[in-house]
Amino acid sequence: MSGRKQLLGTALLLALMGVTGFFLLRDQPISSLLGVLRQVNGGYVLLGLALMLVFVGCEAMQTRLILGRLGYHNPYRKCLGYSFVGFYVSSITPSATGGQPAQVYCMSRDGVQPAHGALNMLLIAVCYQVALLGYALTAWLALPGLRHALGKGMGVLVLYGGGVMSALTVGMLSFLFLPGLARRAAVGVLNLLGRMGLKGLRERGLPRLEKQMAEYAAGAACLKQNPGLFPALLGLSALQLTALFSVPFVVYRSFGLSSYGLAVFLGTQAVVTLAVSALPLPGAVGPAEGGFVTAFTPLFGAALATPAMLVSRGISFYAFLLVSGCVTLAVHLRGRAPFLRAPAVRDPAAAGKPSFARARSVVQ
Secondary structure, three states: OOHHHHHHHHHHHHHHHHHHHHHHHOOOOHHHHHHHHOOOOHHHHHHHHHHHHHHHHHHHHHHHHHHHHOOOOOOHHHHHHHHHHHHHHHHOOOOOOOHHHHHHHHHHHOOOOHHHHHHHHHHHHHHHHHHHHHHHHHHHHHOHHHHHHHHHHHHHHHHHHHHHHHHHHHHHHHHHHOHHHHHHHHHHHHHHHHHOOOHHHHHHHHHHHHHHHHHHHHHHHHHHHOOOHHHHHHHHHHHHHHHHHOHHHHHHHHOOOOOOOHHHHHHHHHHHHHHHOOOOOHHHOOHHHHHHHHHHHHHHOHHHHHHHHHHHHHHHHHHHHHHHHHHHHHHHHOOOOHHHOOOOOOOOOOOOOOOHHHHHHHHO
16 A cells, blocks of 8 residues: 555545544533543453454454465464554555455565465455354344334445445355356456447456456365365354454443343444445444444433444544554564565475466366
C-alpha cells in the first residue's frame, strides 16, 4: 500500500469518524454521556481486548497451519504480525480485503513465495466467509425479535451484505471444488460481455481469470492432500468470530446488566457484521456504529445503546486499530529474518506439497 493511498485512507477514516460522531452524539449531552461511561467496569474492557487478541490470534494460527503445509516454518509470532498488519490496513482502506496484499508482502519478506502467501489468504477468506454466513443465517432464523428491531433500512443492508457474501462464497467454493464448471461459467460470462461490446473487459479479464484459477487449483490441491486442514481452518474461523461477537456481551456485563444471555449477543452482532461487511468504507465506520445502536437498543435500552456502542466499537475497532498500527510499524521496520526463508527444497511438488506450476497445468 503506497504512502499516498494510506494517507487518503486515513483521511477518509477520520472524516467518517467525525461525521458518525456528529450524527450519533448530537443529541447526547457530553456530561451525561461521560457519567454513564464512568459506570463501566474496567475489568470487562480488558476482557474485551483479550477477546480481540483471540480474534487476531486465530487468523495467525490459520496462517501458521497453511504455510506449514506448504513447507514453511514461520513461528507463530511472525504469523501474528501478519494478522495485525491485515487488520490495520483493512481498517484504513475502503475494502475489507485491502489488508491481504500487505500481508502477502510481509510474508514475502520472510521468504514466503507471493503465490503461497496469496493461497494462504484465499483459504482464510473462504473459511471466514463460510463461518460468518453460517453464524448470521442461524441468528436471522432463530431471533425473530432481531428482524423486527432492525427495521427496513438495516434489513436491506442485511440482504445486500448477505447476497454479496453468498455470491462470493459460492463462487470461491466452486472454483475450489468444481473448477471445470466454474471456469466454463466465468469464461461464458466474459464471452457474453465481449459480444455485448465490452471486448476490452474480456481481454483484460481472461488473463486475470487464468491467474485466479491457478490459485484456486493450488488451494484445492492443498486441501486434497491435507484433508483435515479445511475443518481445522473452519473451526478457527468460527472461534475467531465467536471472540469478536462476544465483545458486545462483555460490554453489556460491564454495565452491570444480566437479563440476556450470550447467545442473543452473538447472533445480533453476527447479523450486524454481515450487514456492513460489503460496504466500501474503511472499517465500515458509520454503518457499523448506526447498525449497533439500532440492533442492540432492545438489549441495552435506549439510554445505554449509544454509550455501549462507544465502548464496544472502542474495544473491537478503534483501540485495536491503534494497537495494530503500532504492530504494523514494528513489522515494517524490522529487518528481513533469514531463518524464516523457505526450506532448501524449494519445489513444493518435490516435497509432496501443491505447487502453482502444477496447478496451472491442471487448469489449462
